Amino acid sequence: MTLPVYRTIADMRAQVGAWKAAGLRVGLVPTMGALHDGHLSLIDEIAPHCDRIITSIFVNPTQFAAHEDLDTYPRNEAADLAALDTTQAQCVFAPSVSEMYPDGFTTAIELGGPAQGLESDNRPHFFAGVALIVNKLLSQSQADVAIFGEKDYQQLRVIRRMVRDLDLPVEILGGPIIREPDGLAMSSRNVYLTAAQRPIAGKLNGILKNLAASTKPREAAEAEAEAALLAAGFTHVDYATIRDADSLAVPDATTQSRRALIVARLGDVRLLDNMAAI
Numbered sequence: 001m002t003l004p005v006y007r008t009i010a011d012m013r014a015q016v017g018a019w020k021a022a023g024l025r026v027g028l029v030p031t032m033g034a035l036h037d038g039h040l041s042l043i044d045e046i047a048p049h050c051d052r053i054i055t056s057i058f059v060n061p062t063q064f065a066a067h068e069d070l071d072t073y074p075r076n077e078a079a080d081l082a083a084l085d086t087t088q089a090q091c092v093f094a095p096s097v098s099e100m101y102p103d104g105f106t107t108a109i110e111l112g113g114p115a116q117g118l119e120s121d122n123r124p125h126f127f128a129g130v131a132l133i134v135n136k137l138l139s140q141s142q143a144d145v146a147i148f149g150e151k152d153y154q155q156l157r158v159i160r161r162m163v164r165d166l167d168l169p170v171e172i173l174g175g176p177i178i179r180e181p182d183g184l185a186m187s188s189r190n191v192y193l194t195a196a197q198r199p200i201a202g203k204l205n206g207i208l209k210n211l212a213a214s215t216k217p218r219e220a221a222e223a224e225a226e227a228a229l230l231a232a233g234f235t236h237v238d239y240a241t242i243r244d245a246d247s248l249a250v251p252d253a254t255t256q257s258r259r260a261l262i263v264a265r266l267g268d269v270r271l272l273d274n275m276a277a278i
């Protein structure tokens with residue numbers, strides 16, 4: 001079977017309209033393509049929550065800064081469509097940049113709360129771009145449910161907050177991180193790793209586990225994780241931290257559950273990972 005690929009909002013909406021008229025519940029799996037098993041697992045995760053699944057493929061320019069990898073971001077639509085053919089998805093939405101951002105586009109979303117700090121310290125433009133495109137995709141698809149991977153944990157928290165704040169009529173699910181055998185979280189950007197960097201990348205998850213399980217005072221545990229990352233060969237640590245799992249603020253007496261998050265670099269490659277902390 002070859003999945004239908006819709007290039008325009010109108011064509012995708014016509015399909016969604018027919019599904020909704022039949023009383024079917026629509027699920028959306030937003031992606032930027034370069035699909036790996038982590039993306040495909042999101043389709044399996046959302047399937048029990050809806051009757052029809054749309055997977056979107058769109059490399060969103062507004063979430064990249066000028067110096068970032070928009071032009072070189074891995075793109076392979078033919079391989080993505082072949083992979084999606086083997087899944088439970090019913091169609092693909094793969095619009096052009098001009099379809100999503102027509103001439104004169106000017107609207108922006110301002111975020112606070114969980115969008116502050118961590119990724120925003122390193123990529124100040126990032127969450128505004130993500131929030132904008134996710135808003136557009138949700139509104140275009142009229143999805144009843146959408147899913148985002150927990151690898152981008154802060155992104156998931158930002159999207160949940162935005163959906164609640166803007167009363168968007170959609171249920172947001174988080175999909176578990178899918179890992180390589182050595183623990184490296186799957187990511188489209190892992191293809192950037194050289195043969196020499198790849199074994200070092202595999203050490204990040206063990207260091208994260210130690211951080212998440214540490215009984216030391218938070219700041220000591222964070223310093224220990226940062227030192228372990230540098231000793232393992234990472235060239236820079238953007239952050240190795242324990243935060244409130246909901247607000248992503250520094251934990252305090254009101255914190256119910258905690259999350260350990262690490263972003264470390266190998267040269268130009270930023271690797272993200274996170275897990276529940278004690």
Ligand code: PAF
Pocket residue numbers: 030031032058060063130133134148152155
């Ligand atoms: O996580 C991603 O792949 C992207 O940030 C998303 C959510 C598809 C928005 O472009």
